[in-house]
Amino acid sequence: YNKDFDEKKSDVKWLRNANARLSAKDCTEDPLFFKVSEALHKMEPSANSAYSLGQLAEAEGDRAKALEYLNEAAQLATDKGRKSRIYYRIGNIYKDQGSYSQARTNYRKALQNKPSMGVAYLKIADMYAKSANNCGDSVFNKRAVYWLAADYAKRAGRVDPSISSNANAAAESYRGRAPQKSDIFQEDAAGKKISFSNCWIGESVTVPNL
Numbered sequence: 105y106n107k108d109f110d111e112k113k114s115d116v117k118w119l120r121n122a123n124a125r126l127s128a129k130d131c132t133e134d135p136l137f138f139k140v141s142e143a144l145h146k147m148e149p150s151a152n153s154a155y156s157l158g159q160l161a162e163a164e165g166d167r168a169k170a171l172e173y174l175n176e177a178a179q180l181a182t183d184k185g186r187k188s189r190i191y192y193r194i195g196n197i198y199k200d201q202g203s204y205s206q207a208r209t210n211y212r213k214a215l216q217n218k219p220s221m222g223v224a225y226l227k228i229a230d231m232y233a234k235s236a237n238n239c240g241d242s243v244f245n246k247r248a249v250y251w252l253a254a255d256y257a258k259r260a261g262r263v264d265p266s267i268s269s270n271a272n273a274a275a276e277s278y279r280g281r282a283p284q285k286s287d288i289f290q291e292d293a294a295g296k297k298i299s300f301s302n303c304w305i306g307e308s309v310t311v312p313n314l
Contacts, residue, residue, distance in 0.1 A: 123137075184218060294312070295311060
């Protein structure tokens with residue numbers, strides 16, 4: 105492919121084939137992959153070429169460029185399953201850099217395209233749990249965030265039975281960190297609604313009845 109590149113770089117069919125083969129063989133770190141992908145994308149912008157360039161930028165640690173190409177790939181993709189996978193990957197990039205609100209936006213886009221993508225709900229649950237200390241105006245209310253995390257984890261298992269075991273275990277773990285019956289009784293909080301509008305979560309949860 106390398107020796108033929110200069111001669112074939114205007115041949116869309118050749119570029120398409122080279123791009124697919126290199127991607128399938130995990131040769132995405134080879135400089136040739138970038139050359140082929142970029143040439144193809146300039147001549148024929150597609151979800152595949154944009155995604156390939158996003159992969160490469162991500163591998164090189166250029167998150168801004170990766171997000172730019174992956175968003176373009178998501179917009180160009182026509183298959184809903186493909187769209188959901190791309191938005192999920194975008195969500196993961198934002199989550200890894202601590203941009204939880206933008207991560208959730210993209211996980212929700214993934215779910216809009218594929219409602220059975222339970223793993224996206226699990227990711228949201230994890231971000232909520234990690235934000236507990238930054239939300240709520242009291243110890244009780246901060247811990248109440250874990251009920252919300254548990255709700256999302258349970259939802260993950262409901263929409264995707266293949267991960268229900270992990271999802272239910274995660275939900276159980278979150279519930280264990282939420283206020284217990286004695287805390288609810290002490291606060292006289294049973295049935296009350298707690299809002300998390302003071303942080304990025306922006307949702308609310310109803311305290312379980314005793």
